[in-house]
Amino acid sequence: MDLAKISIKLRPRTPWESIDLGFAMARQWFLPLWLLWLCSAMPMMIVLTLLPLPLWLAGLLLWWFKPLYEPPLLYWLSRRLFAEQTSVRTVFGGWSRVVLPQLFANLTWRRLIPSRSFVMPVVVLEGLKGKRRNSRIGVLGRRSHAAGWLTLVGLHFEVVLEMGFIGLIVAVIPQELLWTDWQSYLFDPDPLSEWLHHTSALAAMSLIAPFYVAGGFALYLNRRSQLEAWDLELGLRQLAQRHQRRGLVSVASMLLVSLLVFGLQPTASQALEINPAASQQLIQEVLAEEAFGRYEEGGYWKYIGENSDQDSGWLEAWLKQVLGGFHENLAYSGEIVMWLVAGGALAYLLYWFLHNRTLLQGQNVGQSDKKKRVPSHVQGLDLRPESLPVNPASVAARLIEQGDHRGGLSLLYRASLSVLVHVYSLQISEGATEGECLEHVQGYVREDLNGYFAQLTRVWLKLAYGHIQPTTDLSVKLCQEWPGHFGVKHAG
Amino acid sequence: MVGQVVLNEDLLQRARGLETEIARAVIGQPQVIHEVMLALFSGGHVLVEGVPGLGKTLLVRSLAAAVQGIFSRIQFTPDLMPSDISGHIMFDMKSENFRVRKGPVFCNLLLADEINRSPAKTQSALLEAMQEQQVTIEGRTFPLTPPFLVLATQNPIEQEGTYPLPQAQLDRFLLKVFIGYPVEREEQAMVKQVTLGAVGDQLDTSAIRPQLKADEIPQLQAHVAKLQMDEQIINYAVRLVRSARDWNGIEAGPGPRGTISLLRAARAEAFLQQRDFVTPDDIKLAALPVLRHRIRLATDLEIEGYQPDDVLNDLLDNIPAPRQ
Numbered sequence: 001m002d003l004a005k006i007s008i009k010l011r012p013r014t015p016w017e018s019i020d021l022g023f024a025m026a027r028q029w030f031l032p033l034w035l036l037w038l039c040s041a042m043p044m045m046i047v048l049t050l051l052p053l054p055l056w057l058a059g060l061l062l063w064w065f066k067p068l069y070e071p072p073l074l075y076w077l078s079r080r081l082f083a084e085q086t087s088v089r090t091v092f093g094g095w096s097r098v099v100l101p102q103l104f105a106n107l108t109w110r111r112l113i114p115s116r117s118f119v120m121p122v123v124v125l126e127g128l129k130g131k132r133r134n135s136r137i138g139v140l141g142r143r144s145h146a147a148g149w150l151t152l153v154g155l156h157f158e159v160v161l162e163m164g165f166i167g168l169i170v171a172v173i174p175q176e177l178l179w180t181d182w183q184s185y186l187f188d189p190d191p192l193s194e195w196l197h198h199t200s201a202l203a204a205m206s207l208i209a210p211f212y213v214a215g216g217f218a219l220y221l222n223r224r225s226q227l228e229a230w231d232l233e234l235g236l237r238q239l240a241q242r243h244q245r246r247g248l249v250s251v252a253s254m255l256l257v258s259l260l261v262f263g264l265q266p267t268a269s270q271a272l273e274i275n276p277a278a279s280q281q282l283i284q285e286v287l288a289e290e291a292f293g294r295y296e297e298g299g300y301w302k303y304i305g306e307n308s309d310q311d312s313g314w315l316e317a318w319l320k321q322v323l324g325g326f327h328e329n330l331a332y333s334g335e336i337v338m339w340l341v342a343g344g345a346l347a348y349l350l351y352w353f354l355h356n357r358t359l360l361q362g363q364n365v366g367q368s369d370k371k372k373r374v375p376s377h378v379q380g381l382d383l384r385p386e387s388l389p390v391n392p393a394s395v396a397a398r399l400i401e402q403g404d405h406r407g408g409l410s411l412l413y414r415a416s417l418s419v420l421v422h423v424y425s426l427q428i429s430e431g432a433t434e435g436e437c438l439e440h441v442q443g444y445v446r447e448d449l450n451g452y453f454a455q456l457t458r459v460w461l462k463l464a465y466g467h468i469q470p471t472t473d474l475s476v477k478l479c480q481e482w483p484g485h486f487g488v489k490h491a492g
Numbered sequence: 493m494v495g496q497v498v499l500n501e502d503l504l505q506r507a508r509g510l511e512t513e514i515a516r517a518v519i520g521q522p523q524v525i526h527e528v529m530l531a532l533f534s535g536g537h538v539l540v541e542g543v544p545g546l547g548k549t550l551l552v553r554s555l556a557a558a559v560q561g562i563f564s565r566i567q568f569t570p571d572l573m574p575s576d577i578s579g580h581i582m583f584d585m586k587s588e589n590f591r592v593r594k595g596p597v598f599c600n601l602l603l604a605d606e607i608n609r610s611p612a613k614t615q616s617a618l619l620e621a622m623q624e625q626q627v628t629i630e631g632r633t634f635p636l637t638p639p640f641l642v643l644a645t646q647n648p649i650e651q652e653g654t655y656p657l658p659q660a661q662l663d664r665f666l667l668k669v670f671i672g673y674p675v676e677r678e679e680q681a682m683v684k685q686v687t688l689g690a691v692g693d694q695l696d697t698s699a700i701r702p703q704l705k706a707d708e709i710p711q712l713q714a715h716v717a718k719l720q721m722d723e724q725i726i727n728y729a730v731r732l733v734r735s736a737r738d739w740n741g742i743e744a745g746p747g748p749r750g751t752i753s754l755l756r757a758a759r760a761e762a763f764l765q766q767r768d769f770v771t772p773d774d775i776k777l778a779a780l781p782v783l784r785h786r787i788r789l790a791t792d793l794e795i796e797g798y799q800p801d802d803v804l805n806d807l808l809d810n811i812p813a814p815r816q
Contacts, residue, residue, distance in 0.1 A: 431809045461771050464724075465721075466769030
């Protein structure tokens, strides 16, 4: 690895910037990285397909073996970064060196480590294992959580891409050829659906993998650069190279300047003459200068365990009393509210029963319902009892005998409605027609009364709208029967 | 019954039995059958709204069989031309003359299936025939043989790519009828009857016994048109329609054609109720199918999901019935 040939600009970066750099690298070399991944993953998929495994297990294994497909990408990337052209043959020629080391660990207890891409270079590129690996990761991974986020976000993108692939395929298949629906696909997939799922998963994983590996590698490079000052080293090397090119004259002048400058300074032997106490004082003076930083005072909370001070016992007892009392009071209030609600519900049920008992009994409820609000007019007819004569039937009969059939039957019909509304509590709206009044009456009052009212309505309709006058005998008969059904006392 | 057309009792009974006869083939849709009868006897046309497969074609075929009339069906599509409805003139190679080829509109009972699938130009061709009772082909006018009843259908659920009928054209229909799913018991009976011994899905109207002749319908329509109607009834209908114009929740109310249609339908209702005079109940019964497509609800009510029937029911409950 020759730092001088590095393809990226080394400088201190935040972890997020580093991931961004990794993504830029992945975009730059996407095709070779993608093909490398597929070269590893496709054989695995074929093997899993040939094995007599359930499809879901094959899919799970394909995903689980990811640490098998990623090291070649990292290896190729590490070479390409330092301008070294590496062929696929070379990468897979060294497969045993790149992939096999610690493969068992990578596929078992290390499989679900969130910072997989970040720690992979430690194994693949540095070849560390055991305690050395752990201490190395400990140093590299300090104050670095970005690798975990990279894995988490990558996982989500992978799922989104996979769903997108499936959605796309399902969307372009004509409705007639579509063999499944979303519900069956999710909860009861058939083999074809599972195949579609695994193919989509493979495509999604292959697209995300280059970005994931490159992102982790960039994080690793940045951390190494921070710890080992690679950027400074590189800068110094470039400076040295530049000076080499300038030739002898420049070297002579440099030497001359060095002699002039450094010749006046105390020599190393002179420096050794300073005793420890003096050097300690000198160090303190140097450290006290502003360039070496400044002191600040700050405060923070720290848990120091249970307070054993007995004086605070009264506070605790008081709080318990107050809070305990509060809970009891709350429970007591809740009980009162519950009883109030129960009482209200009971009162409402009682009210509803009293209000609707006419309907429940289908009978006359007597005088008490007279207090209810009743319509005074229906179809423009005045239904107030005071607007009617004391004995409407006899008045109607007299009118009919005088030849005023319309007046007589109108009075009879109006009186009937008045009794139905005021005595039988019949609910009739202002817009109700004769037919609707008849419908209301049916099933609500006694059958004989019902029959009489139906006949009266028929006769009335013929006269009122058909201008068909009934015979005098029929009209008089209706008047005579009226008191038997509606009663003089009721209407009065 | 001033000027009443006198018809023999047998004809009247046969006409009133038409509804029962059709109900033998079209099971589970008594309301729709009744409203189509109203349109038939009042000489109007019907717009039926309902999902496919509820027996609209069967209804019209049964009616055609019962009145021994000529039945036609037009499936409206976006590429249907006016001449596909009315007919056209073609050159006859044999006689070397131009010959008129009459379209499917020349019939007694026409089922215009999914009328809103065709553009306005094609719809107008039919609506003109409905209004004028005549068809003009290349400048020559051909009267349609009465009775002429159009039963146009609309599917309420698939509105993409349709041409909704404008308010002015909706007004040409006497009634708008909703055809819904039958109740379970009736559906069971219908399925049993339709599938018993049936091959394929052809509509079976063999159970229908002819009740009337097509040429008797105009006589009945004339009879219905002259049924007794009290001044109070006319006043009630006018009050209803005028109130609908200013009613809360109605943005555009029905015009005078609405009142006229309401009275025509109410007369037919009275006829079917075996009365020779109209009562307020007839007006109320006819009000919903006559007025529901003639009003436009205010936007806020539409957003809240109210239907024209909700507002009309409110109107009917609150407008006082006639005083006598």
